[in-house]
Amino acid sequence: MSLLLAVLLVLPLGPARPAVYSWPVAPPSVLRRFDPPPERWLPGHRGVDLGAAPGATVRSAGAGVVIFAGRVAGRGVISVAHAGGLRTTYEPVTAAVTTGDQVTAGDPLGTIEIGHLGCPEPVCLHWGLRRGGDYLDPLTLLGLGRVRLLPL
Numbered sequence: 727m728s729l730l731l732a733v734l735l736v737l738p739l740g741p742a743r744p745a746v747y748s749w750p751v752a753p754p755s756v757l758r759r760f761d762p763p764p765e766r767w768l769p770g771h772r773g774v775d776l777g778a779a780p781g782a783t784v785r786s787a788g789a790g791v792v793i794f795a796g797r798v799a800g801r802g803v804i805s806v807a808h809a810g811g812l813r814t815t816y817e818p819v820t821a822a823v824t825t826g827d828q829v830t831a832g833d834p835l836g837t838i839e840i841g842h843l844g845c846p847e848p849v850c851l852h853w854g855l856r857r858g859g860d861y862l863d864p865l866t867l868l869g870l871g872r873v874r875l876l877p878l
Contacts, residue, residue: 745809747788747867748831750816751778751838751851758845760863772861773815773854775845782838784819784851786829787867788812795821795835801842804835814864815854818842 755777763769778784790808797803801818806829808814818839823829842850855864 745788746831748785749776749868750785750787750814750835750853751776751782756865757847757850760861760865762861766859771844773852774864775842775850775852777847777850778838780838780840780849782849782851784816784835784838786831786833786835787814787853787864789830790814790828792823792825792827792829792835795823795825795827802836802839806835811857812862812867813856814867815852815856817852819851 756774757777758771758775760774761771784804786806788806788808790806792804793807793813794803794805798817802820803815803817804819804821804823805813805815816835818841819836820839822834822836829835838849838851840849842852845852853864855862855867
């Protein structure tokens with residue numbers, strides 16, 4: 727299998743005009759990478775942890791619609807639906823948006839909260855990506871994810 731075909735199998739395909747995605751916090755610092763479990767029901771790290779300053783602005787990685795902005799298990803969570811069936815999630819965040827808001831890449835979603843469990847730093851953003859029920863590496867949106875060759 728060619729490397730190009732392998733990349734196409736891993737990267738999300740969008741509309742005729744490629745979608746533009748950007749880092750949700752600045753400056754970007756990846757503290758913990760995507761580490762999916764071998765089976766869906768096993769433990770793993772289904773996103774990336776990004777270092778951030780206390781009170782940092784969390785921005786939408788791409789254009790879409792906010793489909794959830796609220797608290798889950800005591801943490802602020804925001805989910806944004808994007809073209810191609812993709813959904814990005816951000817936590818822990820104090821929301822500045824509400825469900826139904828349309829956002830573009832770089833629009834503020836809220837401010838980071840302190841205390842993401844499992845993060846090696848006191849303040850970090852857990853950034854996730856899903857397509858349907860499948861968790862994907864959000865760094866692929868930026869062209870930085872690990873390339874994995876898939877069997878035919």
